[in-house]
Amino acid sequence: MKLTTPIPLLEIALLVNAEIIGDASFKVRGVNEIHKVEEGDLTFVDVRKYFKKALNSKASVILINEKVEAPSGKILLYCKDPFAAYNLFVSRVRDVEPLSKNISESAVVHPSAIIEPNVVLGHHVRIGAGSYIRANVVIQDNTIIGENVIIHSGTVVGTDAFYYKRIGETYDKMLTCGRVLIEDNVEIGACCTIDKGVSGDTIIGEGSKLDNQVHIGHGVVIGKNCLIAAQVGIAGKTILEDGVKLWGQVGVAARLTIGEGAEVYAQSGVNRSLKAGKAYFGAPAVEAKEWFSDYRVWKRLGREGR
Amino acid sequence: MKLTTPIPLLEIALLVNAEIIGDASFKVRGVNEIHKVEEGDLTFVDVRKYFKKALNSKASVILINEKVEAPSGKILLYCKDPFAAYNLFVSRVRDVEPLSKNISESAVVHPSAIIEPNVVLGHHVRIGAGSYIRANVVIQDNTIIGENVIIHSGTVVGTDAFYYKRIGETYDKMLTCGRVLIEDNVEIGACCTIDKGVSGDTIIGEGSKLDNQVHIGHGVVIGKNCLIAAQVGIAGKTILEDGVKLWGQVGVAARLTIGEGAEVYAQSGVNRSLKAGKAYFGAPAVEAKEWFSDYRVWKRLGREGR
Amino acid sequence: MKLTTPIPLLEIALLVNAEIIGDASFKVRGVNEIHKVEEGDLTFVDVRKYFKKALNSKASVILINEKVEAPSGKILLYCKDPFAAYNLFVSRVRDVEPLSKNISESAVVHPSAIIEPNVVLGHHVRIGAGSYIRANVVIQDNTIIGENVIIHSGTVVGTDAFYYKRIGETYDKMLTCGRVLIEDNVEIGACCTIDKGVSGDTIIGEGSKLDNQVHIGHGVVIGKNCLIAAQVGIAGKTILEDGVKLWGQVGVAARLTIGEGAEVYAQSGVNRSLKAGKAYFGAPAVEAKEWFSDYRVWKRLGREGR
Incomplete structure (x- = not known):
């Protein structure tokens, strides 16, 4: 910050x-x-x-x-x-005060934006023209939302990072002072959670679309026009370049880079950076064609070994 | 519609x-x-x-x-x-107006139904006798809820389909005009998300029970008396026949049919239709007895290959 | 109770x-x-x-x-x-009345605790000194929260157990009369769901930290200083001893015991009790070193079998 x-x-x-x-x-x-x-x-x-x-x-x-x-x-x-x-x-x-009412006085909402009932807007939140925040969404402090963004009900943007330092047997919390930036034309599904950066920014790039129940960790940077299906989880500081597709229930570990246009099939677990333009599958995720080749062999061995 | x-x-x-x-x-x-x-x-x-x-x-x-x-x-x-x-x-x-207050004037709630605080009911929502909608639930436009239904807190029913058409590098949203129908005696856990059909209906069949954090995609049809455990995700237009059981964190791909009484063990990934009355496991899911047979062989090979 | x-x-x-x-x-x-x-x-x-x-x-x-x-x-x-x-x-x-307003008159909140807007506190809820309940959290009946606890937005504590008895083709719900106890210095992320015990207590032990979208089943007992990453699900009555770490999207079956200090890597599926102090991986989860040893063999067989 x-x-x-x-x-x-x-x-x-x-x-x-x-x-x-x-x-x-x-x-x-x-x-x-x-x-x-x-x-x-x-x-x-x-x-x-x-x-x-x-x-x-x-x-x-x-x-x-x-x-x-x-x-x-x-x-x-x-x-x-x-x-x-x-x-x-x-x-x-950092200017973090508990909220005493639904919409902080320091929140700035463009007159053409639509804010439905029970929405909570924290301090210094900004919402751009034409954006549509549906009922029961919570946008926490210092979140900046661009134009024509849609955020569906139950989603929480700007949660604290899950970041602790071990002190003997207990954990001390690292205080979060980063922000979330949501660029133009992003759509975010229902019951998603998007953490703030610890001190930098979490960014959801222009035109990217998130389905329901997606979790985005602290400081994650998502490029433009990415598709992220339901129940995906992305751990802290990972980078998705433009046009990445993650299908349902994929998990991505922290501090990785997923190359431009890469596609990861459902339920895969990504534990290392992935190259641009390729398809991946499995946990740990490997190139999909490698996974299917391996799987054919494993199934054959399974039949033969009975 | x-x-x-x-x-x-x-x-x-x-x-x-x-x-x-x-x-x-x-x-x-x-x-x-x-x-x-x-x-x-x-x-x-x-x-x-x-x-x-x-x-x-x-x-x-x-x-x-x-x-x-x-x-x-x-x-x-x-x-x-x-x-x-x-x-x-x-x-x-389609008659989709942003909500300006918690309960739309066009929502019809049976006098014996219970609506707790902070619930949002969209336009043309109908809630049947004896149903119980717990605090902070959001029911969006055109959702029809039967009798003796329980919906737990934080759940969002009637979200838009996650459905986009690629236009060059960007995505155009397919507008959703379908509904969600929730039949009698259904129970839905907390923080679930249930999408509308794109133009048809998403249906949760009579007596079916969903645990917490379940995601149901657009146009999914769930039969009667199904059990769906926590954190399951079902992609668009898939059909579950009566009496299907999906255990925790199972993922089911789009446009499949899961046969009557089939059971899918926890964390499985279902990528093809499944037959009635059988148990399945794995990602991709196969018959459970086949999976366990394969696994025994693989484990033996793992030991021998050290 | x-x-x-x-x-x-x-x-x-x-x-x-x-x-x-x-x-x-x-x-x-x-x-x-x-x-x-x-x-x-x-x-x-x-x-x-x-x-x-x-x-x-x-x-x-x-x-x-x-x-x-x-x-x-x-x-x-x-x-x-x-x-x-x-x-x-x-x-x-059991004293379960539907809520007619956000904060039940029987809820007891310590004067130093902070309750943000749209929070719902059920009957007989108690919140200790210095605790901070963020916007749109729902705390249901009979939940006891200690001191210096943080609960992030969208989380629902005290949901009914997912527990049914089959009666022919249909299911009868087992009524829940247990509680949730959250001890001092616990932090719970956004959009988590924590079920009540069926008749006993669900317990989150002192100093434990839960990330976003975690699901805790009925009667689960979590020890002190555990770390539970995003999208983990723990089924009913399982016990985590002190200092357990579960990484993202792990699933743990019902009625197991995870030994003190055990660590389970991301996306693992735990279907039997785990020993203290060891690291586990895979679905079904085995000791991590065993899993990686097996995996090296399987990958080699995959290459050789092409």
Whole structure:
């Protein structure tokens, strides 16, 4: 997320009880995950094997639990628990207030959009021209919806990421400050759930169509004109390029890329990135022609082995 | 769907900019898909390989993009884009208005039925004696619910079909004008989604029971006394005969028939029609005894091949 | 369930038209399923193969359809249809009234808890300090929610069990009188469904986290600090010990025990109890290392058999 007003590093250091190693006059302009940070952003790292990635990212400020040598210009915020410090900072900068009425006063709805009964619009939600939000939909904070979007009843957009850090036997929640962006001409079925990005954006690309009971994890990016059938689940940060088709009950693991125009048959379980333009099947999913070839052999062996 | 008032063909031809080939004085009495049309109905066809099926169907009027020879008495409505023309006609005849309040004035609820808070009832919804619609259920337009039906919270009945026509890289939505019919003594769990038929009806047969998070596609016909466990998905136009049992997370592909009393074990993926009275398992689903026989062989081969 | 006031056996016998064999002056203090009954409870049995289990349970009173010899002190309530008698008794003692407004007057919400718009709280619901119930959540009767619990939008807690008795071709519903207990620091995603216990309790243990679209069947007991990813389904009465992890779209059959710290990879289908501390995969789920070993062999056979 980008901050509406840059925040002086000194203020952050005091808030999270961290030591500044670098330019103390710097002002932080945003917060994001390592692989998405831009110049001016703050990020965090607390596992040594990711230190290098964080230090070489575009982040200007890094919350870190070791006084390592940093590239010139990079500012470290040294503290004991960067995760907790990050959460504290996010809780300070994100504007998340519980809703006290159905439609937040800060929600902006185009006059030509249609909002049916029992719809809930969170803070800073924006809904574009000609969009149609059906009864009992919940759109949570900071969701941006384009033009001519249809969202069917019971769907929840902008849920928190399912993202926890293990602390001994228990789990600490990573606070979510990202958004959901739904581009023009998207249609989303009933009882779908679409999580916010942790600090970046979940994006449903222009013209894509989702059937009922689809789950989209945090930070997933769906390209243009994708078709996603009922009961599909896509885990966090996975990317679907344009024109991808996922048939019913497919599951896709986190942090993968599904190439342009790839098609995945029903109930497949995708655990690695898939190439563009090909058809896949199975759990774990392989090229469909490979799966059917294997299956013919397996069935023959099954008959012979009786 | 049947039209409440028959519409003169001339009026339709003007609306959709089509040329009448046949009796111009005819009045259209309904609209439906090729395999369900009745005399008096209008249907459409825009792919040559389905021309014959359409021309030999019971439809009286066919929107078509070629001036073919038609059986005597059949009326053609020739136009460049029958799909767009069909959508235009449907948008004219179906009575779909966004809801401006929870319970449409045209909804008819039997005095003995119970409607809990935050329920939404669309236009022309009818609910029979003794039925119980729990909090936060959405019943959309033209859904007919029988007697002693229970629908649990969060469920959405009467969603649009997930049905698009590819136009280059993008998708055009096929407008839905069918209904959902829920017969007597049906129970539907929480957070289920049941789509309308595209132009025919989705039917949940008498005494059938659905668990939570079940998805029923457009035009599916479920027989009497079926049991459908949680998180099952059934794609468009599939037929379940009486007494079918589908266990948890089963997926059934479109346009199949599951024979009377057949049972499909959990997580199976059904991609072809199944015979009556047998048990099935696997993805793709085969007879359960065949699956277990194969599996024993595969496991043995797995051990031997280490 | 425990009765708020013990009920004289004579009153029950008259209500359900049963004959008392034993101490007619006894007062029933609760009702529960065979494997959970305590002293003072009433239970029922109508299948001969479970007679022994019922007679040797801790139940004080047994609705039964045969005049069998009972252990000393055990009271039989003899009647033709114990299932119907049980249902009649439950319908008399459970306090289930349809809701006439969003928040039942008998719901007790701690002043520090946050209840967003369109939330429905049933009778006798209790919500502890610091808990946060997001928009459009439905919490049904007799659900007890601890402290610092978060429940995301669209979720339904306290649905009826999916539990029917076959009567010829049709199904009779077993009435549900159990509860849902959600312990402290639990987080539940959007559009989840959590069923009540039939007569005991469904329990979500302290610190456990559920992602979106999870289904929890009747009487399931989830231990502390479990992680349950999106679209998982757990069937009735299964037990998850502490620290279990179920990844996306996993299905778990009824009446199993998943040992402490066990981990089940995505889309697996669990049809038998699993040992503590191990990783599992596949449908049916086996130890993950066994599955991957088998799979390597199967893939090699597939290549060789082409």
